[in-house]
Amino acid sequence: DGGITQSPKYLFRKEGQNVTLSCEQNLNHDAMYWYRQDPGQGLRLIYYSQIVNDFQKGDIAEGYSVSREKKESFPLTVTSAQKNPTAFYLCASSIESGMWSGANVLTFGAGSRLTVL
Amino acid sequence: DAKTTQPPSMDCAEGRAANLPCNHSTISGNEYVYWYRQIHSQGPQYIIHGLKNNETNEMASLIITEDRKSSTLILPHATLRDTAVYYCIVRGGAAGGTSYGKLTFGQGTILTVHP
Numbered sequence: 001d002g003g004i005t006q007s008p009k010y011l012f013r014k015e016g017q018n019v020t021l022s023c024e025q026n027l028n029h030d031a032m033y034w035y036r037q038d039p040g041q042g043l044r045l046i047y048y049s050q051i052v053n054d055f056q057k058g059d060i061a062e063g064y065s066v067s068r069e070k071k072e073s074f075p076l077t078v079t080s081a082q083k084n085p086t087a088f089y090l091c092a093s094s095i096e097s098g099m100w101s102g103a104n105v106l107t108f109g110a111g112s113r114l115t116v117l
Numbered sequence: 118d119a120k121t122t123q124p125p126s127m128d129c130a131e132g133r134a135a136n137l138p139c140n141h142s143t144i145s146g147n148e149y150v151y152w153y154r155q156i157h158s159q160g161p162q163y164i165i166h167g168l169k170n171n172e173t174n175e176m177a178s179l180i181i182t183e184d185r186k187s188s189t190l191i192l193p194h195a196t197l198r199d200t201a202v203y204y205c206i207v208r209g210g211a212a213g214g215t216s217y218g219k220l221t222f223g224q225g226t227i228l229t230v231h232p
Contacts, residue, residue, distance in 0.1 A: 004160075040224075042204065042224045042225060043222035044222075045220075088158070092160075092161075105163050105166065106163065106220060107163070108160030108161050109160050110160050111159065111160050113158075
């Protein structure tokens, strides 16, 4: 079945450590996104990528980094510079094109819950 | 993107219709209305979207007012599994704009379906 796979589902990290969250999709979607969700809050956009080898900062990019070397993969690194990294991280993808002018439906993964000890 | 306003919570009896309102008074002509829902500790799930006309699919119906300043998501026969947070999102359709590719999620409406 086509979809988005995030791993790991749960992750614990010590302060000062970098950690990388994996996101893989087999939907042949061009665009991919990372969101962060804190308890009782909505989703906030960290980074997004419209095509391979290109990505843009979202609303809360500080302390995070991404890469988009392959269409299927968009890993997120939470660096030690991120002050409050404990959160639920969601990856999503959508069909996009340079001439897109219509609706944009996102497909989400199941999420990764990061806890900093 | 236009800002949306939703009630923080709503209740519904199982088997009855759930009508979730959303205000988007600053919506512009090329902006779509999307609805997603999120069951606790899972990724959001797409429900439906529309531009001007009312829409229906196997999950729900979307009613958009003529002036497009508000909309209502209707779950015709709510079940206990419909208990979730429902997000109404408005987003433009023009490629290359500053909001390209982004959906902004607010806090949504917590819908509780009870027996």
